[in-house]
Amino acid sequence: MNSPDASALHTWKSSCGLSASEILRIISATSSGKIDLASAYCLLLMELGRGLLFIWILAILSFHHCSSNANARYHYHKKHKPKGSPGKSPVHVPAPPKNPDPPSIPSDPYPNDPGDTTGSIFDVTSYGAVGDGCSDDTAAFMEAWKAACAVESATVLVPSDKVFMITSAIFPGPCKPGLALQVDGVLMPPDGPDCWPKADSRQQWLVFYRLNDMKLTGNGVIEGNGQKWWDLPCKPHRGPNGSTLPGPCDSPTMIRFFMSSNLVVSGIKIQNSPQFHMKFDGCEGVLIEKLLISTPKLSPNTDGIHIGNTKSVGIYNSMISNGDDCISIGPGCSDVHIEGVTCGPSHGISIGSLGVHNSQACVSNITVRNTVIRESDNGVRIKTWQGGTGSVSGISFENIQMENVRNCINIDQYYCLQKACLNQTSAVYVRDVQYRNIKGSYDVRNTPIHFACSDTVACTNITMADVELMPHEGELMEEPFCWNAYGIEETLSIPPIGCLLKGMPHAITESSQYSCSNENGRF
Structure with a gap:
């Protein structure tokens, strides 16, 4: 080690508070490898003095790094929870909020939100x-x-x-x-x-x-x-010898x-x-x-x-067999669609009975299509009592298969549950009825087509198309029956329908008793 010059001796003396002779002794001891602890310390201070600024910067960076690690230890992930309990967080955590009071029960017994x-x-x-x-x-x-x-x-x-x-x-x-x-x-x-x-x-x-x-x-x-x-015994044909006896029958x-x-x-x-x-x-x-x-x-x-x-x-895709009408449509009905129904044994599909006890009956916009009627007393039927008022209009029967059915197509304006009912001057007005693509077999005990309209209020605008009805047994074909029925035969029917009257009757009663407020879909 070279001997220090006067400037260096002055610096050491100022830093360690030593005399020049003491500093020289330390240097000599250092050269010979002999130095005491105090002297070494002083020498170290002098050597480090030159790098004080560098050490200070390193200390700041080291402190910042250690602080970050300490904070990170308190923000561990749920999936990597360390063993034991973490120390107290240096960050103040606010207390959880108090639970709110439960809502009051509404006065409405049916709350808006029914919950679970x-x-x-x-x-x-x-x-x-x-x-x-x-x-x-x-x-x-x-x-x-x-x-x-x-x-x-x-x-x-x-x-x-x-x-x-x-x-x-x-x-x-x-x-x-x-x-x-x-x-x-x-x-x-x-x-x-x-x-x-x-x-x-x-x-x-x-x-x-x-x-x-x-x-x-x-x-x-x-x-x-x-x-x-x-x-x-009060039921029809349930009394002795097939009679009906009086008595409560509800x-x-x-x-x-x-x-x-x-x-x-x-x-x-x-x-x-x-x-x-x-x-x-x-x-x-x-x-x-x-x-x-x-x-x-x-x-x-x-x-x-x-x-x-x-x-x-x-009414769709259903099967009905019973002792009366499969489906019956009473007064006050409109916009009824029946499709895909198999009916029978039964009394068929009926509109009515209507107009009982001289009442008004209004029925409109009824469609029956793609159905099967078998082994039934009637097929598709409109039945009204004498003396009623109102109208039946906008009726369509189409794509119907008949199998051994009596009265396949039937309008009966003389409906009566007794043997004899008196004719009256008024009746429900039946009009705008279509029968299309109705085919199959009929029971020969009755004619397959029966239009018995009122004497005073004719049936009008009946349309027949693609009607083919053959006897279920035998070859004798019954002729259709028509009374005061007006309409057209668009295609030749089997049996032929020659009894429909053409055009319109000379006089149709212009009276409010034969019109209905439901003709526009309202009652």
Whole structure:
């Protein structure tokens, strides 16, 4: 090591507070390898003095790096949570907010948001229904209905593998929309009039009242237990020697929809009703599809589907066999479409009866198409009483297959349930009726085409096209019958229809009693 000059000695002396002789001694000791700790320290300070600024910068960077690592340890990821509990975070964490007070219960019993109950299933067995076919399950059904009625898109479930007996009941609305009664088991009334509660109405069994957007569906059976009702001596031809005896003869309609809208009946099997199977009164927007109705051929007054004062109805892809009309359309109906129905044995598909007790009847815009009618007393029929008023108009029967049917095509304005009814001067006005592509076979006991119109109010604008009806047995062909019926034969019919009057009658009664306010679709 070289000896320091005077300038260096002055610097060391200032830094360490040593005399010049002491500094020289340290240098000498350093050269010989002999140095004490204090001297070495002083020498180190002098050497490092030159790099003080550099060391200061490194210290700052090192401190910043260590601080970042410390903070990072407190922000670990959930997927890589370290063992043990982390130390206390240097960052102040605010306390969690206090839970808000629960909302007050609205005064409306049907809150806007039904919560988790939307679309709930209300099983009648959860409300006490037994389902053994003997116990009275009426109360349980009513409780389930009441609960479901308050919930949107709810389902009242009648579970499978059980038989539920309930007495006459009214299922009222209004209810939340989307309500369904799903019958997967068997549902039935008491067995016959002797078991029917005296306090209950004998007019109807199940009534659905003032409902909107409701559905009756399921894979089960609604059984009517009708046999004991049919056997009452007051029923037609049930008395001794085929007579009908006087006496109370009220029998319940099985299912009735009253003053309701947007209804769907689908997939269900309904059988053995004491009287009508289904009625729709004062309803609008009805869809019936994939329905099976079954009752013996000789069961009296067991209409399959009856609609009255109802509009916008569709009946599709269903099978009906019974002891009366498969489908009957009463007064006050419009915009009815029937398609894909197999009917029979039965009394066919009927408009009417209309005008009973001199009443007004208005029916318009009815279409029956792509149907099969077999082994029936009538095919497609319009029936009115003498003395009625109003009109039947805009009727279309098309693409219909007849199989051994009596009275395949029939307009009867002398309908009467007794042997003799007096003619009257007024009648329901029948007009604008089309029969197109109606083919098949007829029972030779009656003529296949029968137009018996009123003496005073003729039927007008009847159209026949592609009608071919052959006798079911034998080769003798019956001639059609016409009375005061006006219309045209667009194509040659079999049998030929030579009895239709051409043009229009000389005088059609210009009276308000033969016009209807529903001709524009309103009642």
